[in-house]
Amino acid sequence: MSFEYIREIPKPKEILGAMPLSQDLVEIKKKRDLDIKGVFTRESGKFLLVIGPCSAHDEDAVCDYISRLAKVQAEVKDTIIIIPRIYTNKPRTTGIGYKGMAHQPNPQEEPNIVEGLKAIRKMHIRALKESYLPAADEMLYPGNYPYLEDVLSYVAVGARSVENQAHRLTCSGLDIPVGMKNPTSGDREVTLNSIQASQAPHTFSYNRWEVKTAGNPLTHAVLRGAVDPHGVTVPNYHYEDLIWFAEAYKKRCLANPTIIVDTNHANSDKKFAEQPRIAMEVMQSRRHSALLKDMIRGFMIESFIEEGAQKVTENVYGKSITDPCLGWKDSEKLIRDLAGMV
Helix, strand or coil: CCCCCCCCCCCHHHHHHHCCCCHHHHHHHHHHHHHHHHHHHCCCCCEEEEEECCCCCCHHHHHHHHHHHHHHHHHHCCCEEEEEECCCCCCCCCCCCCCCCCCCCCCCCCCCHHHHHHHHHHHHHHHHHHHCCCEEEECCCHHHHHHCCCCEEEEEECCCCCCCHHHHHHHCCCCCCEEEECCCCCCHHHHHHHHHHHHCCEEEEECCEEEEECCCCCEEEEECCEECCCCCEECCCCHHHHHHHHHHHHHCCCCCCCEEEECCHHHHCCCHHHHHHHHHHHHHHHHHCHHHHHHEEEEEEEECCCCEECCCCCCCCCCECCCCEECHHHHHHHHHHHHCCC
């Protein structure tokens, strides 16, 4: 075997014990979770925005950005619920490149997963303390979820993970919304199968325990576009695409059928400035169809302080080092525009 054992990773209870969430933040998150859940159960007519940088690589810039979000949230609270993206694990198509703060607390230094787990928990707690907005993170490694389970209000399962059994079964035990992205192929049935699997109860092996779950009725679909066999991006946010997917979703008779539209990735062909236009088109589609108005309940938007992206070595404050993002000025305008259209 070629494995080199570098260092033992502390158990979740050790890191949570050393970095606890204060009781006041526990209560803030509990209330926020109920507000978010209400969007999926149709007790609320508000619209969700899961918005933030492609990857959270700089704690100061991320917390600065989320504090800005908090100010806008106060203005649009009657129609919009903002869930900040604090994505600390990054899937890589070829396996090469920056894999997120959980791997590298400092993107310019060697990986250190023990320090990475501590860093991501510290950042999530700080962001919540400064903004009162519990965040979303991507579940790239199901075994890492317990290190953040008390701070997250939303989990996303990416296009490359959505067919994985460990992800599906783990999500069946969560009590917060989980967005299942369509796979990179765009296969509709894969997405719906993933939702169905995660809404069902299971018994399985998890973090060296045999566990039993009740199923997660808040698991739902995230449409992020696709890539065809020739490498050409194929969006799935147009009216016909949304109707086609919504009708198939409805036939499954799944709990709380909900669609979140990802405005970047293959839907925009990673042309970040297209995100506001895509969002506006989807909002117009909701006006034309009662089915879409009921099912489409939010967007995922990639946004940061500075627009675009940079190399890891450039050190521009508040600028993505992975996918290019919408800048703050345009993001703020988009949030306000959407608040007026819900």
